[in-house]
Amino acid sequence: APILRVLEDADFFNDSTDIYFISPIIHLHLASWLIISALIGKFSKDNLAMIAMLLAAYTFFTASLIQPNWASHDMGTFWVMTGSILGAITIVVAVHNTPDWHSIPRSMLAFASGLTVMGLGHWAQLYSTPWLQSSNRFPVENEALWPLLVVIGLPTIITWMVWKKGVEDLAQLRLCGHEVGVIPDGITLKEWESEDRSAHPVEMLSPKGILATPMVAGILFGQLCDGLATMVGIDWFGYNEKHPISDIVIQFGDSFGLLGNGAWLFFLVKALLVGLIVWMFTMMRVESRQQHLRVLIVLAVMIVGMAPGLRDIGRLTLGV
Structure with a gap:
């Protein structure tokens, strides 16, 4: 979604397709395509059938919603064609390299990866041959390197440092046959909390062990990425905040006249918010059957941060 939202910010889509790529319709629209890809995974009899149906859906998406916009701009086609072809190849590779996955997430991952690569090809085309936007101006030539180093690099370093702190405890916990924050089978959460379990491996090793999981890494990276992208975009490149609550915080910060x-x-x-969220996860205990609820919470928090952060990075890099 953020990749296509950047193209919408760059006025790539014409009047007939633009409505599908504005918020909140874009989220419902892309969710429907992911549901289609999930159904393809569910009803595919083998890899060949899955690849064929995914490529058909990908081709229809590209031909009906993306390719018609090419003629609306005075732009080249090398990168958009390359991205579209690589997107199709990505679908094939993703299916081929995940033979042990369940068919539904496998199909969804392949389709989403293909669309992502295709979208990045359009980013490359905008960077290579910028097109005139509806404001009758071309994208601004922002300095692309240092914002990327700050917005991507700093969260990556922090996430890696946090991950390192939990590696040993996570390994020890798994050697004991447990997962972080998950109480043993055969006992309810109420029963677990009714007694002192401080000497149990789950209680001893989970607080640090969870730091080395994709859950915490995704939350931490996504939220820091969003915060830094907003700070760099507004304080250094003159962008404006559209969300009213965020804008109140920014205006309050501006009243100090510091930076x-x-x-x-x-x-x-x-940063404080994500620190609090990570701390809450270190303290959270769930039963084995409740793990999927924890994953859903993680995905929600991660997407809320990462999606706008990636969109801001794209806008900064491409100057739209």
């Missing part, structure tokens, strides 16, 4: 336009406070709030 830029006040988005530094938004980043600090994001």
Whole structure:
């Protein structure tokens, strides 16, 4: 979604297709395509059938919603064609390299990966041959390197440092036959909390062990990425915040007159918020049957941060 939203910000879509790529319709629209890909996975009899149906859906998506917009702009086609072809290849590779996966997530991953690669090809085309936007101006030539290093690099370093702190405890916990934050089978959460379990491996090793899981890494990276992208975009490149609550925080930060336009406070709030969320996860205990609920919470928190963060990165890099 953020990749296609950046194209919408760049006025790539014409009047007949633009409505499908504005919020909140884009989320419902893309969710429907993911449901289609899930159904393809469910009803595919073998790899060949899955690949054929996914490529058919991918081709229909590209031909009906993306390719018609090419003629609306004075732009080249090398990168959009390359991205579209690589997107199709990505679908084949993703299916081929995940033979042990369940068919539904496997199909969804392959389709989403193909669309992502195709979208990045359009980013490359915009960067290579910028097109005139509806405001009658071309994209601004922002400095692309240092914002990427800050917005992507700093969260990556912090996430890696946090991950390192939990590696040993996670390994020890799994050697004991347990997962982080998951109480043993045969006991309810109420029963678990009714007694002192401080000497149990789950209680001893989960607080640090969970730091080395994709759950915490995704939450931490996504939220920090969003905070830094907003700070860099507003304080250094003159972008405006569209969300009213975030804008209140930024305006309050600006009232101190310390740095830029006040988005530094938004980043600090994001950092404190994600720290609190990570701490809550270190304390959370769930039964084995409740693990999927924890994953859903993680996905929600991660997407709320990562999606706008990636969109901001795209806008900064491409100057739209």
